[in-house]
Amino acid sequence: MATITELQKIGVGLMGFGLFFLLFGVLLYFDSVLLAFGNILFLAGLCFIIGIRRTAHFFFQRNKFRGTLFFLGGVTLVLFRxxxxxxxxxxxxxxxxxxxxxxxxxxxxxxxxxxxFLSAFLPNSQSMV
Structure with missing residues (x-):
């Protein structure tokens, strides 16, 4: 079993709060301050969990460039209200x-x-006998 460091525990907490603020911001009719705060906490939590280098490597891969552009562009649009x-x-x-x-x-x-009932829709699942 893998051990979880203190920084990873902090990262899980930051991501949890980030998701909470994102959900709360959506529920309050897209409140831009809550959404921006949630985005910042989510990204900070991701950096704490997997590290800054791995986070940068994940986001800036050649095959994920378009997704990164849209994701960070959306974060920027939220920050600009x-x-x-x-x-x-x-x-x-x-x-x-x-x-x-x-x-x-x-x-x-x-x-x-x-x-x-989901096994009928998934191709790799086994059917019930």
Whole structure:
């Protein structure tokens, strides 16, 4: 089992608060201050969890350049008080950045929670006998 350092614990807390502020900002009709604060906390938490060098390497890979451009452009738009357009652009960038991670996450969740009706829609899942 991997050990978790104190900086990683701080990073998880920062990401948690960042997601809370993002959700709260959306619930309060796209409040730009809460969304900007949530974005900054989320990115700081990511840097604390995986490190600054790995974060930079993740965002600035050649095949993820378009996703990075949209994600950081959306963060910039939110910071410049265009919250609705910024969150749409940021969401598109998030999907582009993490699209290779989504099948892994879905497979992990489905391995923990066995939902029979979902097995009909997924090509790699086993059918119930």
């Amino acid at each position: 265009w919250p609705v357009i910024g969150m749409l652009v940021e969401s598109y960038g998030f999907v582009l950045l993490f699209r290779s991670f989504f099948p892994v996450a879905i497979g992990f969740v489905l391995s923990i929670v066995n939902l029979p």
